[in-house]
Amino acid sequence: MNSSNDILSSATTAPNTLPKGLRMNPDLTTSGARPATSAIPDDIDDLLCFSHLRWNFVYQRPQHLLTRAARRWRVWYVEEPIWSDTPGLRVRLAGHQLYVVEPHLPHGTTPDEAIRLQRAMVDQLRAEQRIQNYAVWYYTPMAMLFSDHLHPRLTVYDCMDELSAFMGAPPLLIEQEQRLMHRANLVFTGGYSLYEAKQKHHARAYPFPSCIDYDHFVQARAGLPNPADQQGIVGPRIGYSGVIDERLDLALIDQLVQRRPDWQFVFLGPVAKIQPDQLPKHPNLHFLGMKAYDDLPAYFSNWQAALMPFAINAATKYISPTKTPEYLAAGLPVLSTPVRDVVRSYGGWERVCIAESAEELGARLGSLTTRPADSDGPQLEQFLREQSWENTWQQMQRIMKAQLMVG
Incomplete structure (x- = not known):
């Protein structure tokens, strides 16, 4: 050597x-x-x-x-x-x-x-x-x-x-x-x-x-063309974007997907620290892989809701997911497990729903998407603009x- x-x-x-x-x-x-x-x-x-x-x-x-x-x-x-x-x-x-x-x-x-x-x-x-x-x-x-x-x-x-x-x-x-x-x-x-x-x-x-890069993600509200690999997934769609690793609650995802066969669950991002064969497999669950940052608004534009199915454990005790404000800027209602910093910073907004079990998440999904897009008024928009990089x-x-x- x-x-x-x-x-x-x-x-x-x-x-x-x-x-x-x-x-x-x-x-x-x-x-x-x-x-x-x-x-x-x-x-x-x-x-x-x-x-x-x-x-x-x-x-x-x-x-x-x-x-x-x-x-x-x-x-x-x-x-x-x-x-x-x-x-x-x-x-x-x-x-x-x-x-x-x-x-x-x-x-x-x-x-x-x-x-x-x-x-x-x-x-x-x-x-x-x-x-x-x-x-x-x-x-x-x-x-x-x-x-x-x-x-x-x-x-x-x-x-x-x-x-x-x-x-x-x-x-x-x-x-x-x-x-x-x-x-x-x-x-x-x-x-x-x-x-x-x-x-x-x-x-x-x-x-x-x-x-958040507000101007980047607010593009999703304009109705961008659906990316090719998502076109065959007939909605309604709820999505997650980010690293797919031990911080996600795979058992909860498995149960939630089965409880809501009327919804298509789309996951964007690389798989890390877990084996791909550990991922749940269902007809309405789709792992589309890692996407370029510039392409994310187009995917978000063709979702009806966003999901943050984090496990509540030592690995997530201190996380503050960047995706929360990105989803909101894209005009998406957000369904999340009770991550402490998500509850603290976003739990008070109408467009964010916090639930713990697959049963509760599944029940909240329908009502979440019926809330008006402007239910939080201009206060949410001002809040998001202030959270800029x-x-x-x-x-x-x-x-x-x-x-x-x-x-």
């Missing part, structure tokens, strides 16, 4: 050029090396993000926030490693000033060597791209194992989920999160329940629950700038 020095040194070409394995388009290299503007006390030049989520996975919180961050700074989105026959660092342009960084590690790499390699790759990226006046933004505490030597001007932990409660969570995750909480200058949380848990351990924790990012940025001034 090659050592970390072998992999990196053999990739190096000339000073100030990108190494082999760090292939970029010409426009990337010309925008890369630039002097830091450290003379500006409340600003940075680069944001280095460590995430457990692939950039091209479901379009969600990281993408909404970091595409906005890239309007001002260069953003480096470092993903978890990929095991490869051609080790090295791959960087690609994903948007204006936004770069996705993929560490490729050799097959058979030991855990200790993987940490050493990733640490060396992060240092290589910083040196090649002159990342000097920067902040570090964490989605995964596990990245502390190879990034705790960094000395950024600001460290932010954007805690979007209680990852330790998820299926397959690494044994070291709780320990690494404790280290990150100690290191972080700021902690942002993806919901109020999560904030209540984290603020006990950090003096500068701030809640930023699920938000743009507003959230502006608030986050103000907090970051204030913290930079403190030093």
